[in-house]
Amino acid sequence: MKQLTNLGSEAGKHIILIIGAIVVILPFYLMLSFSFKSPAEIQSISGGFFGAQEMMIDRKCLKTESEGLMRSKEECSMLPIVYNYKAAFEEAPLLRYLLNGVIVTLSIFAIQVIIALPCAYALAKLNFWGRDVVFGLVIFCLLIPVHAIALPLYLMLAKFGLTNTFAALIIPWTISVFGIFLMRQFFKTVPDDLINAARMDGMSEFSIVWKVMLPTAIPALLAFAIFSVVAHWNDYYWPRIVITGDQDLMTPPLGLRMFKSDMDGNEYGPMMAAATVIVAPLVVAFLLAQRRFIEGITLTGMKSR
Amino acid sequence: MAGIELKGISKSFEKNEVIKSLNLMIENGEFITIVGPSGCGKSTLLRIIAGLESQSNGDVIIDGREVNNIKASNRDLAMVFQSYALYPHLTVLQNLMVPLKLRRMSTLERFPIINWFFPNRRSKIDKLKESVLQASETLQIEHLLGRKPGQLSGGQQQRVAVGRAMVREPVAFLMDEPLSNLDAALRVHMRAEISELHRKLKTTFVYVTHDQAEALTMSDRMAVMMDGEILQLDTPSEIYNKPASLRVAEFIGSPKINVLPAESNEKGDIDCMGISMSLSIKDNKNEKILVGIRPEHTNLLQDNKKNCFLGEVNHKENLGSDIYLHVTLKDSQQKMIIRSNPDISFNTKIGEIIRIGFDNNKVMIFNESGQNLNKKS
Structure with a gap:
């Protein structure tokens, strides 16, 4: 009897978890599925996950010429999957967007680390007057939503003439309060003796941050890296505000707008293909770093020694 | 090598007075043990000597030089910690190299990329490596040089920690309960080893412990410390046989x-x-x-x-x-x-x-x- 009720509650838990998983995964499933299918299949919601992959004709291709002749139907027929991904890369400079995304997210992360690590070290390990107040302010800043300060930020950047530059995409995010908080919590767990030993060895406080604290904090740093990179890779709101029109500065999410149906009906296939390409690096990075990421989050990656 | 003198040292944490106007004269080359129950201020005293903590009052004099305002890194003392405090991400060899590199090479020579422009850098590092090898031979840890601290046993880590202090050839060694994380048998063994090391190096050792057996067996002189004061400072046998007060008599002896x-x-x-x-x-x-x-x-x-x-x-x-x-x-x-x-x-x-x-x-x-x-x- 007891075993039965146990089984029941276990099943209940799993059903709830499965429903949660479906809610999260379904959009990604659709994205991936649409990126494989032909427009007709997308519209009629048929063809299962992969679609039938019947040859289709690219209508845009028919309108172009090669060697003075209109292209034939044979020349322009292709698999829907090829059509979607080809269009994704041809219709907008997707590679340029991806490169921009890499430049922006990596610069943001690098500067965030350069600023957050010494701050976190000072807040965790140094005794100075007003430390608790400063830490209180850090916590307070965690509560301010980005959207609330977007307008003053924009005005400031505009005054300096920085809109429509990479700087506008990077500067507002260089000080990560979350990063400071996360690293401070981690540094708290680093034994004081280790720092004192470094001081006895003759290290300056800056060397301690970079040569002792940084290497011991790799798991936490990795967790922070994922948070930071995911947030800024996916950010649509801020690039939309400070980048107006210049294709060469657009980040991947901004680039997706290029696929919104313009003239000929829907471009769902290429759009979803582009979305897949944009999401893929993050998914791959997360899968590679998954274990360390979870270690970092639970802050158990380091033993006390 | 140097003597260490403490003059009227006191230390308060907020209103709590941990060390009360304490005087102590440590002779050059002496092995002195500060022993006392936990919370008596002995570790704080050691950290004040090291410069990791600043005293509220009084002077620390090392080798005749007042060092009150001199940073820990410039006092030329080495410290062995209870938790060993080895750099977990570096191998034993690298751990032993750190203090040497920091002292014998300039900032520019240590700076990445810029250091390529110093042609004699390699030979300098080789020289440092040699002294590390010498120290590791003394401590019999040569076979561990390639490993990381996490792969070592407690006793081996302890030896590496002593080695890291040794390679620098400091004017004095400070040891903060270095044996208390070891098991009983190893502790007895390391007691003899540290005493032997002292005889070999002839450097001043200041050794803090709560274990009276360590104090009695290892030291030239021992200071019994309670409630922030030194109750008695003498040779182990004098303290054991002629305790100055009942508190000392009760603390020493088992x-x-x-x-x-x-x-x-x-x-x-x-x-x-x-x-x-x-x-x-x-x-x-x-x-x-x-x-x-x-x-x-x-x-x-x-x-x-x-x-x-x-x-x-x-x-x-x-x-x-x-x-x-x-x-x-x-x-x-x-x-x-x-x-x-x-x-x-x-x-x-x-x-x-x-x-x-x-x-x-x-x-x-x-x-x-x-x-x-x-x-x-």
Whole structure:
């Protein structure tokens, strides 16, 4: 009897978890599925996950010429999957967007680390007057939503003439309060003796941050890296505000707008293909770093020694 | 090598005074142990010497030079920590190289990329490596140089920590309970090893511990510290045999010294709970006093002599070489611990009434506030 009720509650838990998983995964499933299918299949919601992959004709291709002749139907027929991904890369400079995304997210992360690590070290390990107040302010800043300060930020950047530059995409995010908080919590767990030993060895406080604290904090740093990179890779709101029109500065999410149906009906296939390409690096990075990421989050990656 | 002098050091954390105007003169090349119960301020004192903590008042003088405002890294002291505090991400070799590189190479020579422009950098590093190898030979850790601290046992980590202190050839070693994370057998072994290292290096060692066995076995002189004060500073045998006060007598010695109430009459003769001790004192006549008898100065009597206590055995500890008997005295209900020869007492049973004799010459006499009166008599 007891075993039965146990089984029941276990099943209940799993059903709830499965429903949660479906809610999260379904959009990604659709994205991936649409990126494989032909427009007709997308519209009629048929063809299962992969679609039938019947040859289709690219209508845009028919309108172009090669060697003075209109292209034939044979020349322009292709698999829907090829059509979607080809269009994704041809219709907008997707590679340029991806490169921009890499430049922006990596610069943001690098500067965030350069600023957050010494701050976190000072807040965790140094005794100075007003430390608790400063830490209180850090916590307070965690509560301010980005959207609330977007307008003053924009005005400031505009005054300096920085809109429509990479700087506008990077500067507002260089000080990560979350990063400071996360690293401070981690540094708290680093034994004081280790720092004192470094001081006895003759290290300056800056060397301690970079040569002792940084290497011991790799798991936490990795967790922070994922948070930071995911947030800024996916950010649509801020690039939309400070980048107006210049294709060469657009980040991947901004680039997706290029696929919104313009003239000929829907471009769902290429759009979803582009979305897949944009999401893929993050998914791959997360899968590679998954274990360390979870270690970092639970802050158990380091033993006390 | 250098002597260390502390002049009127005091330290308060907010209103809590941890160290009270303390003076200590550590001779050049001496092995001095600061021993005391946890929370007595001994570690704080060591950290003040190291420069990791700043004193509220007083001067730290190293080698005749006042170092109050000199950073820990510039005092040229090395410290071994209880937790060893090795850099977890570096190999043993790299761990040992860190203090050397920081001291023997300039900032630019250590800076990435810029250091490519120093042609003699390689030979410099090789030289440092040589001294690391020398130190690791002394400590027998050569075979561990390629490993990371996480792959070492406690004893090996401890050796590496000592090695890291050693390679720098500091003017003095500071050790903060370096053996307390080791198991008992290894601790005894490392005790001998550290003493030997001291004899070899002839450098000043300041060793902090709560373990009186370490203090007694290793040091040239030991300072017994309690509540932020040094109660007594002397050689281990002096402190053991002639403790300045009851607190020192109670702290040093295991099992603890037996303290019994007694009285002195007009002539100065001492009477302890009805037993005349055939001991007398010149001062403090006609006063309530305390006598201290170490367990090893008591014995189990087989025949009926005059001067003996009667007591009931409550508990028996057989250590092989000795048997300790925990006894409750008959009339006064005082507890005592007796050391006895196993040959005599192996038959003694719990609940048995025994006669306890003592060595008159070894009895310590304290007045009621705990001062030792033996010296005056």
